[in-house]
Amino acid sequence: MTEIFRRPKLAQELAKQLLKPSVLDLGLRSGLFMFGPHGTGKTTFLIRDLAPALEKGGALVVYVDLCSAPQRSSQDMVEEAIREALSERESEALGSELDIVIDGLGMPGGATIAEVLKTQVDRAKSDIVLIIDEAQEAASTQEGQGIMKALKAARDAINIRLETPGHFMLIGACSDQAACIKMTTDQIQAFYGAVNMTYPLLGKDYVAFLLARLQQEGHCNLPTLEIAEQLFRAVHSKPVELIRALLQFQGPTAIGSSSAEP
Structure with missing residues (x-):
């Protein structure tokens, strides 16, 4: 049995919806900002499920978590993630011309993010999706707002063309709902007008998966699925908190015996 619950x-x-949008989904190309509280499995979904699905659809996916290195600026982290992802793609396929452009990203007099991403789209003839986890961090500083404006410039330079071999899309995942909404509804924000959605919380199928896994590991005295689901909702659909609640059915010796990763 797999250790990770997949969606x-x-x-x-x-x-x-992102890569082959219907008319009603075209707004996603302006940007998608997703709110999900801490501890609800949002990051696991982005990395383990959404990124592979986007890659299977032919897109180059760039992922960066702005809370992974609090001492670093949002601009440095985004630029480094783009350089690393594009450099890896170049080493596999496209040759040295774009390597020069990539190497200059973030350097004085070097290429802009818009130039780098546009060159990649035109050469690879594929979409690029940038996933920024904890995107609200970029909105909290002046340089962070600057990198968001640079990403908007890249979006416009690539997507607005009459004929483009690919598109650039931004997914901003936020754990602060007010900040997430503000990033798409405040006219001074770079991605004003982008789509805002709520991360679909884990549900009964996750609870059933967890109970089956615990049973397979030999845990006894587990609650019924209905009671476990009620517990899950009571702890705001947070896997770690559900594990803690279920441990009460096991006794003190069971503490720490199971992983809470969704």
Whole structure:
């Protein structure tokens, strides 16, 4: 039994909306900002489910978590993530011309993010999706707002063309709901007008998966699925908190015996 709860259907649906949008989904190309509280499995979904689904659809996916290195600026982290992802792609396929452009990203007199991403799209003839986890961090500083403006410039330079071989899309995942809404509704924000959505919380299928895994590991005295689901909702759909609640059914010797990763 797999150790990670997967959400392939949700990931495939969202990837299709992003990469092959219907008329009603075209607004996603302006940007997608997703709110999900801390500890609800949002990051796991982005990395383990959504990114692979986007890559399967032919997109180059760049992921960066702005809270992974609090001492660093949002601009440095985004630029480094783009350089690393594009350099890896170049080493596999496209040759040295774009390497020179990539190396200059973030350097004085070097290429802008818009120039680098546009060159990549034109050469690879594919989409680029940048996933920024904890995106609200970029809105809290002047340099962070600057990198968001640079990403908007890249979006416009690539997506507005009459004929483009690919598109650039931004997914901003936020754990602060007010900040997430502000990034798409405040006219001074770079991605004003982008789509805002709430991360679909884990549900009964996750609870059933967890109970089955615990049973397989030999845990006894587990609650019924209905009671476990009620516990999950009571702890705001947070896997770690559900594990703690279930441990009460096991006794003190069971503490720490199971992983809470969704």
